[in-house]
Amino acid sequence: MANNSTNLDRTFAALSDPIRRAIVTRLCEGPRSVSELSEPFEIALPSLLKHVRVLEESGLISSEKTGRVRTCRIERRALQETEAWIHRHVATWERRLDRLEAHVQRMKRKH
Amino acid sequence: MANNSTNLDRTFAALSDPIRRAIVTRLCEGPRSVSELSEPFEIALPSLLKHVRVLEESGLISSEKTGRVRTCRIERRALQETEAWIHRHVATWERRLDRLEAHVQRMKRKH
DNA sequence: TGAATTGTTAGCCATATTAGAAACTATTGA
DNA sequence: TCAATAGTTTCTAATATGGCTAACAATTCA
Numbered sequence: 588m589a590n591n592s593t594n595l596d597r598t599f600a601a602l603s604d605p606i607r608r609a610i611v612t613r614l615c616e617g618p619r620s621v622s623e624l625s626e627p628f629e630i631a632l633p634s635l636l637k638h639v640r641v642l643e644e645s646g647l648i649s650s651e652k653t654g655r656v657r658t659c660r661i662e663r664r665a666l667q668e669t670e671a672w673i674h675r676h677v678a679t680w681e682r683r684l685d686r687l688e689a690h691v692q693r694m695k696r697k698h
Numbered sequence: 699m700a701n702n703s704t705n706l707d708r709t710f711a712a713l714s715d716p717i718r719r720a721i722v723t724r725l726c727e728g729p730r731s732v733s734e735l736s737e738p739f740e741i742a743l744p745s746l747l748k749h750v751r752v753l754e755e756s757g758l759i760s761s762e763k764t765g766r767v768r769t770c771r772i773e774r775r776a777l778q779e780t781e782a783w784i785h786r787h788v789a790t791w792e793r794r795l796d797r798l799e800a801h802v803q804r805m806k807r808k809h
Numbered sequence: 810t811g812a813a814t815t816g817t818t819a820g821c822c823a824t825a826t827t828a829g830a831a832a833c834t835a836t837t838g839a
Numbered sequence: 840t841c842a843a844t845a846g847t848t849t850c851t852a853a854t855a856t857g858g859c860t861a862a863c864a865a866t867t868c869a
Contacts, residue, residue: 599711599714600710603706605706605707612790615787615791615794616794621816630857630858630859633817633859634857655814655864655866663788663791666787666791670781670788673777673784676777679726680777683727711826742828742829743847744846744849747846748826765845766837766845767845768846
């Protein structure tokens, strides 16, 4: 599980770039090679490769090289953990609102 | 709604810092002043204020100044939209897996 | 084998990010 | 009104990020 905080740091940072999000989006539809991934972008291969590395270090994707082709795939876990983090917060926020409302109701009834 | 891509850029970037995530966590429990927010951290006020600004520009929080006190509160929407983005991706990924499995089943039956 | 394909490394540059100190403003309470 | 409080601005410095070119593998295909 490693340092979970650092992990989230990396995942959120990885997702903060539109090119990297686009890569994630495509990989959700299935594995792709590095050059397939680079197609939609007007960006030099080395730059794209850096994005791939960032995604890989964040745990959002993994890759494997066969012959001269490196194939990338999404790693569900990291996405799920990130979603979970956000979800817990939305939930906390909602619980608080509920308590608040209940309190208002009690006050009302006292009158 | 503004430029939604830039919006996600900012939200994810904002969440990539542990101090900012801690701020978000606390604000989910209720509004806090800038100095209340700074308490848990060994960080100069101007630095903390910058984090608050980053969060504000990302839309994750809002703040209002009354007298000399600036009170910050969470803005649910940004959190929800971010969660939604991730969720769509996990969903896409799962649909793909389902199709894949269905395909394998068909292949099996052919033998 | 030799050329094309696919990826990789190294190095450079511009810009953005994060942190701090110092100095300043506005409000509040004694 | 004067001091303390709460926040803000400005500047500086260190580091990280994202992009490029050029040069270099390693495979694969003709």
